[in-house]
């Protein structure tokens with residue numbers, strides 16, 4: 001008799017499992033910007049989980065890079081940066097929950113026309129300076145590699161009161177022997193103009209470098225950093241918690257700021273630059 005009850009219970013359980021399998025899952029996953037993905041841009045993924053479990057452990061794998069989603073305004077988000085040097089075409093990213101594949105998403109990277117700016121041959125630098133630049137570059141890479149913090153931010157703002165763009169993000173700067181893309185946005189800024197933190201975060205680095213001059217880097221969590229370059233004076237220090245809109249520095253022309261005083265402002269995600277204005281607009285519209 002007992003065996004029969006157990007057997008019936010087992011059949012009932014199996015039927016229950018099957019009926020659950022037929023229902024739609026308690027989440028929806030979508031790419032929020034499928035028509036706007038290009039080299040130097042980003043892919044935005046939203047997971048809407050109706051169970052709203054903040055302990056969910058969503059992550060993605062793209063280009064052999066594994067990173068976590070962050071929880072923001074009741075949904076899970078991933079903003080996946082695309083390198084300036086990515087080739088246009090069809091790509092796939094895998095979304096995992098607790099390291100188990102949930103789904104894979106397909107997207108297309110489209111070519112984007114960038115303005116081209118021709119520059120002359122740079123004057124040669126002594127070896128000691130070339131070595132210093134290399135060393136400083138490596139040092140900054142290490143700072144951006146710290147991606148273990150949760151998202152601190154509650155929204156973003158532009159870093160200056162008046163924001164006139166003097167050189168936009170992604171301009172292709174061509175020299176006789178090489179080219180590169182402008183990895184930040186240049187804002188017109190008088191020397192001594194106040195610079196504000198773009199969002200809540202922790203100051204990850206302040207220093208003076210050959211190319212960047214005085215520099216401040218803020219960690220906003222989830223691999224997202226903001227970076228302020230060519231400053232005249234730094235008004236914060238590493239380890240300090242900052243609020244959105246908090247004074248952190250004054251603009252200037254330190255480092256290689258050939259185009260006069262300005263603020264070179266960058267947002268980096270997992271060590272890859274994204275368009276700061278497009279990124280801020282996207283986050284603030286969520």
Ligand SMILES: [Zn+2]
Pocket residue numbers: 167182184185186263264265
């Ligand atoms: Zn710049």
